[in-house]
Amino acid sequence: MKQVKIFDTTLRDGEQSPGCSMNVREKVKFALQLERLGVDIIEAGFAISSPEDFEAVRAVAEAVEKPVVASLARMVKKDIDAAWEALQGAAHPRIHVFIATSDLHLQYKLNKTREEVLAAVSEQVAYARSLCPEVEFSAEDATRSDPDFLSQVVNAAVLAGAGIINLPDTVGYATPGEIFDLFTAVRSRLPEGVDPDKLTFSAHCHDDLGMGTACSLAAVRAGASQIECTVNGIGERAGNTALEEVVMAMDTRKAFYQAATGLNTRQLYRTSKLLSAITGIAVPPNKAIVGANAFSHESGIHQHGVMQERRTYEILSPESIGVPQSRMVLGKHSGRHAFKERMDTLGYFLSEEDLTKAFESFKELADKKKTVTDKDLEAIVSHSGAMQHHRAFHYVSFVINSGNTITSTAVVRLRVEEEEKERVATGDGPVDACFKAIDKIVKKDVHLENYTIQSVTEGMDALGEVVVQIKSGQNLITGRGLSTDIIEASVKAYLNAINKVL
Numbered sequence: 001m002k003q004v005k006i007f008d009t010t011l012r013d014g015e016q017s018p019g020c021s022m023n024v025r026e027k028v029k030f031a032l033q034l035e036r037l038g039v040d041i042i043e044a045g046f047a048i049s050s051p052e053d054f055e056a057v058r059a060v061a062e063a064v065e066k067p068v069v070a071s072l073a074r075m076v077k078k079d080i081d082a083a084w085e086a087l088q089g090a091a092h093p094r095i096h097v098f099i100a101t102s103d104l105h106l107q108y109k110l111n112k113t114r115e116e117v118l119a120a121v122s123e124q125v126a127y128a129r130s131l132c133p134e135v136e137f138s139a140e141d142a143t144r145s146d147p148d149f150l151s152q153v154v155n156a157a158v159l160a161g162a163g164i165i166n167l168p169d170t171v172g173y174a175t176p177g178e179i180f181d182l183f184t185a186v187r188s189r190l191p192e193g194v195d196p197d198k199l200t201f202s203a204h205c206h207d208d209l210g211m212g213t214a215c216s217l218a219a220v221r222a223g224a225s226q227i228e229c230t231v232n233g234i235g236e237r238a239g240n241t242a243l244e245e246v247v248m249a250m251d252t253r254k255a256f257y258q259a260a261t262g263l264n265t266r267q268l269y270r271t272s273k274l275l276s277a278i279t280g281i282a283v284p285p286n287k288a289i290v291g292a293n294a295f296s297h298e299s300g301i302h303q304h305g306v307m308q309e310r311r312t313y314e315i316l317s318p319e320s321i322g323v324p325q326s327r328m329v330l331g332k333h334s335g336r337h338a339f340k341e342r343m344d345t346l347g348y349f350l351s352e353e354d355l356t357k358a359f360e361s362f363k364e365l366a367d368k369k370k371t372v373t374d375k376d377l378e379a380i381v382s383h384s385g386a387m388q389h390h391r392a393f394h395y396v397s398f399v400i401n402s403g404n405t406i407t408s409t410a411v412v413r414l415r416v417e418e419e420e421k422e423r424v425a426t427g428d429g430p431v432d433a434c435f436k437a438i439d440k441i442v443k444k445d446v447h448l449e450n451y452t453i454q455s456v457t458e459g460m461d462a463l464g465e466v467v468v469q470i471k472s473g474q475n476l477i478t479g480r481g482l483s484t485d486i487i488e489a490s491v492k493a494y495l496n497a498i499n500k501v502l
């Protein structure tokens, strides 16, 4: 069985999608979850692109032990130097250099001739290789490049020392058949004496025509042994190939692909949830593998079939990706010991401090809600990241007066250092009134851009999860709040975002 490496680029290509930016702390938290999931390579950022990206690469490189950590770099010395500097703390560093190879990009973007591109590849790949033992080369827009020129460029990169060759479908244009042919052709035209199986060929597909997963798997069939992808398929435009889809496709159809990944698939659901909690971008209910409806059967015929024999309509089980159970697991009288034990069973490895915070939230919830399920615990833990932010403003209480015949009024009380401040505001509904009362206390120029609410579990006493995005200057900041009361969840989410701004 061939081993296929999973190269996760959620923190680099994924973060390039609108509204998906993460701060360094969030990136490290997510990278640690990727390590638990067992990904082989984490692309932590594009070190030269901003001081924040540099810091993110540096912090992720320091934080994880097992995965290779990669930083992207253009084919220029200053980019490569920045990538290498940021990767200094990595146990297994990789410099990932790229340059476009299609005539379209050469003419309109790079303003370079083919000869200049070839020269840059030979020179800069060799330079990167003189610094770092592992160098990946990407031929941007490979699928729209002249195949002869693409092969020349790939061969130059191989001769200069690149051990990993990535052929991206940058604009999601290729069909699976074309990808198969492209990988087959490039692998068969390597320099004399170079064995294609001694190199790592990599697929990096975008999903503009909804074929990212199919194209990546076609590349595997043509000899690729690395797939570049993002959790929940986030990324530029329509996104990148979704990690959970390629991993579960190979897991479910092992015999067909004759390929396997080393991932712990039971961490997939949690990883998806964590990303949504951090970015505030919800997964569509019908999303393959991790969507809320991926395992629910609505029609009577299907339900009947599944009750008789699950395999009639289910090709993979919710357990295989770690979907938590909805049954009651803990109650009001459960103590810290039982709580910790349940956390351990669910595979959470919390520090004492995080465990204490999560336990406090659990106790609060258990007071309001009769049954606390694994899904609730999942939500509590994914929100504990929100609690870790330095909080200039602490939520104390709110009172609202609202109805369809009156103007909504809110009284919100917050603690700032040792002092409590209370303000009253009216608004278009109770949430708006609360946010305006908070604005009066905080006195910061922020604008609400987005507001979403969804329930974590079923039932009247379900936890509501609110995600807000506020704009402060040019920055879009995400805040999250969780409560059985949706107004309280909204207040917490808004305040979480404001505290991040501050």
Ligand code: KIV
Residues within 6 Å of the ligand: 013, 098, 138, 139, 140, 141, 168, 169, 170, 171, 204, 206
């Ligand atoms: O889509 C793309 O071509 C990329 C490269 C920079 C690898 O993201």
Ligand code: ZN
Residues within 6 Å of the ligand: 013, 168, 170, 204, 206, 240
């Ligand atoms: Zn890309």
